[in-house]
Amino acid sequence: MFRLNETIGERMCDMGNKTMIYLLVFIVLFFLITDVITLMFRGPNFTVEYYNSDVLVGYTDVATITTLSGLKFKSEKKKEEYLTTYEQTSLETFKKYFSEISKDIGKKIEVLDFKSNIKNNASILEITETVVLKGIVQPKNDTYIFDMGQIRMNSVANSTFKVHLPEDVRIESVEPTPTKNLGTLIIWSGEDIKTFPRIVYKRLSLQDHQKEGE
Structure with a gap:
């Protein structure tokens, strides 16, 4: 029983880590896209x-x-x-x-x-x-x-x-x-x-x- 709970906990931990990684990637992509769009619409002076x-x-x-x-x-x-x-x-x-x-x-x-x-x-x-x-x-x-x-x-x-x-x-x-x-x-x-x-x-x-x- 202890091992089962430990396994479930490890899986939840892995899922949490993956979710955090996906979230970080999303945040990075969001800021990159925002910067590109800003530059495109701002244009040179x-x-x-x-x-x-x-x-x-x-x-x-x-x-x-x-x-x-x-x-x-x-x-x-x-x-x-x-x-x-x-x-x-x-x-x-x-x-x-x-x-x-x-x-x-x-x-x-x-x-x-x-x-x-x-x-x-x-x-x-x-x-x-x-x-x-x-x-x-x-x-x-x-x-x-x-x-x-x-x-x-x-x-x-x-x-x-x-x-x-x-x-x-x-x-x-x-x-x-x-x-x-x-x-x-x-x-x-x-x-x-x-x-x-x-x-x-x-x-x-x-x-x-x-x-x-x-």
Whole structure:
């Protein structure tokens, strides 16, 4: 009899534990769903109208990225709030962003320098950011690999992403397919901007130059 009561008690205890687990899962899911719905309906305080990025790479592990972004805000108040936060935290935000990216892609990317300039262009706030990154280009023997993993990028109309390569370069591969490939200048525009590019390139050897001259 004692064993039976003990067994029933254990089962009730197990049921109680399971019920508690189910309840905890439900609570977690509830808050997650609530947060997602809140974010969906709240939306951002601005829209990205356009952006143009120019990347300069060479035969080192350093690259310079300059981006001009055009932001349109819902109100003047929202713009002022954004500017206040941006001016206080922009450098720290960049460093934190690339620190997280480094963990995700298993490739250490360090912010060496960062500068920004802000101006109003009618109803658009234009922000120009120039960041110098170490580790975004990976030298490997005589090959150089420029990439940041499969990071998704915003496909915004009237936007471009350009990578400027040295004059004596030989391109081995480019992903994703660019809008234009001009040899030392590779361009992605609009919907062609899908993921952060991956470019594998080499420096032309003397023999390569001689072959091109023939």
